[in-house]
Amino acid sequence: MEQSSDFIIFLGRFHPLFLHLPIGFLVLGFLLEFISRKEKYKSLQPAVGFTLLLGAISALVTAILGLMLATDGGYSEDLLSIHQWLGIGLVIFAFGAWWLYTQKEKKKEARLDKAYVGLLSLMMVFLAGAGHYGGSLTHGTNYLTQYMPNGLRALAGLPQQQKGFKPIENIEEAVVFQEIVHPILEMRCNSCHNASKKKGELQMHTVDYLKKGGENGPVFVAGQPLDSEMIKRIHLPESDDDHMPPKGKTQLTPEQVALLEWWIEEGAPFDKKVAELKTTSEIDDILITLADPDANKSEVELLLAKGVEEADPEKIKEIKSKGAMIKPLSNKENWLQVSISKNLPVDELLAEIAEAFPKQVTWLDIKDSPVSDDGFAAVAKMTNLTRLRAEKTSITDNAMSHIRELPYLEFLNIYGTKVGDEGVLALEDLSNLRRLYVWDSQVTKDGARKLEGRNSKLEVNLGFEVTVVDSLSVQVVPVKGE
Ligand code: HEC
Incomplete structure (x- = not known):
């Protein structure tokens, strides 16, 4: 038989x-x-x-x-x-x-x-x-799509492929198995140890199967990395038939091996976070490399990095033909910078832009133009605006009630306008605002200081104060609101 x-x-x-x-x-x-x-x-x-x-x-x-x-x-x-x-x-x-x-x-x-x-x-x-x-x-079912370029994956409605680790936002809070160990197994082991291909009767794609082990029993011994079958096999010479991943397949990096050993050494927990386990300085150094490089980026940087869908080129052409200058922020992105010069019907153009592609405009320059306070109702619709230059216009505090609707505004120049303290204080909730230029407006030093008190990252620039130090030298210092 x-x-x-x-x-x-x-x-x-x-x-x-x-x-x-x-x-x-x-x-x-x-x-x-x-x-x-x-x-x-x-x-x-x-x-x-x-x-x-x-x-x-x-x-x-x-x-x-x-x-x-x-x-x-x-x-x-x-x-x-x-x-x-x-x-x-x-x-x-x-x-x-x-x-x-x-x-x-x-x-x-x-x-x-x-x-x-x-x-x-x-x-x-x-x-x-x-x-x-x-x-x-x-x-395995993902054989065809495994190395598919991300562009094609998007077309096919498949999730984007992460090269290596998904960056971890807060390392200390990361669940070690889920966010560190499992992705390694997923990348290097699961292609042969899964529901449809159980080499050595071993499946590694779920916690239960991993705990169960293969035809020769458990594959890890909590606390004993060097007695664990999976680690032993990883350390065998690549030419050995029992070496994992088998010869010719992409091998684990020394860092990945160290992480697997660390996890087993610490008792192979499935729900503990990094902060709950002991680490060596070697492990700390590796963990840092898994951290999300975006974690320290500002909201505005993240927004711009994320990008935006393309504005209708026909609409851009149409509004450009009326005199507005519209350019991409850089040549590989869909973000737009718009400037409208003094002799144009600014309010109307702003309304048309707000209608056609409000989300794409991230820089807007309407300095020295006949824009009215009401014209800013259209500006408020450009919710991804990060820079706004409206200096030397005749706007007042009323325009500020619209500008305060722009959550990503980082830079605002309203020097030489009729805006006063009440107007700028309306901007106190704009947490991304970093620079505000208000010299030669109605804003007082007091108002500027108050606003800075409410947004510690904001610098309000009131222009320059000229002090005659003595008869020969003149000291020019920027006046800040303090
Ligand atoms: C290309 C396919 C392939 C990949 C990738 C792969 N393995 Fe294997 N694995 C096998 C085959 C085939 C066997 C059974 C043959 C044997 O026992 O050597 C096996 C057996 C095992 C066994 C023994 C199970 C038992 O009980 O006998 C362990 C443990 C193991 N693999 C761990 C791993 C680990 C850990 C990884 C990732 C680092 C991995 N494998 C990646 C093909 C693969």
Whole structure:
């Protein structure tokens, strides 16, 4: 019994080799059929039946070998059964197509030809399906998409591929298994140790399976990294058959090995955070590299880095034709900078921009223009505005009630306007505001100091104070609100 089942598996292992024959014959038969319908290639017509028959026979042999291989086990049941039925269907359709071919050749009925073409097409669908599921069985379901570029992944609606670790925002709070250990296993081990490919009877894609271990029992011993099977195998020389990941596959980096050992050393917990485990200085150094480089970026930097969808180029063209200057902030992004010069109907243009592409405008320059307080109602709609230059206009505190609606505003110049203390104090909630230029306006030193008191990152610039130090030297110091 033992021996006969070994022999069956031995034969079954020819399935992956043999399956190329039916693929070749059936695809060729399909192509010949349609090519030979052209007058020029008519002479190929008699070859179609023969090719289809060869395809059908080799498909039958392949299917039998496949059934033998399946007795070897270790495949995902669901995938296997879909693959199996597609394969069996393919054999039936291939023979069916060949038979219909012989019939229509004999009887020359249009009805038969239609049925034949239909069956031939169905056969190709089953061929593609069986091939695809077969690939998923041996290589894992993500085999095709694993190295797909992110652009294509987006088109296919797949999640974006993270190269290595997903950056961790707060390392101390990170759950060690979930955010550090699991991603390593996911990247380097799970392709062979998962639900559909359980090499060594070991699955590593869920906590329960990982705890369960493989055919030789548990793969880690809490507290004992060097006695843990998975670590032992990682340390074997790469040429050793038991080395993991097997020779030729992308290997773990020394840092990844150190992290796995650290996790086991600390008792292999599944719910503890970094802060709850002891670390060595070596581990600390590695952990730092996992931290999110964006963690210290300002909200405005993150917004600009995140980007924005493209504004309608037709609309841009239209508003540009009315005199507004509209340029990309840099040539690879969709963010826009807009400036409108003095002799234009600013309020109207602002309203049109706010209508057409309010989100894309991040820099706006309307200095020295006849903009009115009401014109700022349109500006308030440009919610991603980070820089606004409105100096030397006749705006008043009323405009500020609109400007305070701009959460990302970082830089505001309103020097030479009629804005006063009440106006600028209305901006106290703009937590991203860093620079405010108010010299030569109605804003007092007192008002400026008050506002700075409410936003510690804000610098209010009141212009320059000229002090005559003595008869020969003059000291010029910027007046800050303090
Ligand atoms: C390319 C496929 C592949 C990858 C990737 C892979 N393994 Fe394996 N693994 C195997 C095969 C095949 C076996 C069974 C053969 C054997 O026992 O050597 C196995 C067996 C094991 C076993 C023994 C299970 C037992 O109980 O016998 C452990 C432990 C193991 N792998 C750990 C890992 C770890 C950890 C990783 C990632 C660092 C990994 N494997 C990555 C193919 C792979």
